[in-house]
Amino acid sequence: MPVGNIAFVVPRYGVQSAGGAEVLAQRVAEKLAAAGAHISVLTTCARDHFTWANYFSPGQEFINGVSVHRFPADERKPDSEFISIQGRIAQGMKVSRDEEEKWIRGSVHSRALYEFISTNRGYFDAFLFIPYLFGTTWAGSALAPEKAILIPCLHDEPYARLSIFREMFGRCRGLIFNSEPERDLALQLYGLHADTVAVGGMGLEPRDQYRPERFRKKFRLAQPFILYAGRREEGKNTPLLIEYFRTFKKQNRNDLALVLLGTGDVTIPEDAAGEIHDLGYIAEDLKHDAYAASLALCQPSVNESFSIVLMEAWLAGAAALAHGGCAVTARHCLDSNGGLLFRDYYTFEECLLYLMENKGLRERLAAGGRAYVRREYSWDAVLKRYAHAFDQFKLA
């Protein structure tokens, strides 16, 4: 891969409970390094994205062949003003420029990391900042905008409409999106030049084997189930899925269950405890077995820029059921013919009934999804797109 020295700048790296952006950063960094690029990672010592408390020791370490430099995250104490501004932004209310800046200054920052970028900007040919919504990306990209490439992992959310981000997107040398709908959203929001945008994504490979029975046996699950895998939080629509499923079970007599995997607190109503199973964080192998054992993977989130779990589930042979309000997952489902889409409770119920009664349909959806992932998101295809993007942005 004919590129020079590249640094990924990401607020967390190499943590077990990573979000999609962090997983994507790590896998792309490792694959680019394996393909011969000189890759470094600049990150903080934080492990937890709620407190951003320093957990890892500062300094250099190697993770899967990639040089990782950790810097202490600055101490932060979100005050009532920060919380009030965040609340108003989240509700789509207007805030002043001054308030936007106060809010982003309350995000995760690292003075030591910024000093490193300033001191070493001559050594690196490009800094890849990921994702857009954090202080390290906002402040870090301002230090070397001519070398800043943003992998935003952008969602259609009120934060994306802040003027500070419009400026940030505009000043970067290039932007690599995970999917075409994400790129289209950015073009619509920020009016970017076409020669500064590219689509990359993340590669996925099927595992050597899937053992659905192992999953069923370990968790004593005999009944059919739909699966949710990922962070459990309001922003991912997990409470909505639980409420949808609870209503579905009230209205339809069948033995279907909902299985939840991942980190984050989840509240299961007592009257649904027998049919909603919260298994929390489980080993990676078992997660893939769970996909294979499921009737379908349900992705209720409307805040996705790629959706790794959707791709993983298709590779494991599961059909998909996604929220039609998310342009990215809806596009994946339509382009692959791999998943059904719901837009409210009524369509959710009908989709589930459809999936439950049609084994043949589930299999064909899964086959469509699997073929799509292998065609569009093999590592070969993704690395070619990254190489093309680096050429387009005229990196050395």
Next chain:
Amino acid sequence: MGEIFEIGAEGVDVKNIMAEIEERVARKKEAGIYDRYDLSRIETLELSKIKSEAEYLNYLIKVIQQTWDIDIGDFPIYSKSGILGKPAVMLKKVIWKLLKFYTYRLFSQQKEFNCQVANAISSLKNKIDELAKKQ
């Protein structure tokens, strides 16, 4: 359980299936099948659809319309304390019944007040919409 679906054709076209699903939903709505569904809790969770201040106001009004009619019995009584669970639930139920007896009057007054406020807010919103159209 609803009707059994059959998909016979080779290959899948998600667009077609979705169109069929939307048709089924429309037919069920027309037939009043969904009228018995209680979706009030779901409505309060659909915040993620909101993209602007105006949508947020509409959302708040919708939630007020669905939640003004408070029901003091609208939650399950349970206990997580294993072997002591059953007696704990019984005790909680007794306490709750006593509380209900003494607080019923208060709740009915609150309900009346909520009803009037919800109606007033809806009327104000309609007036604002009318004025906005005229401008």
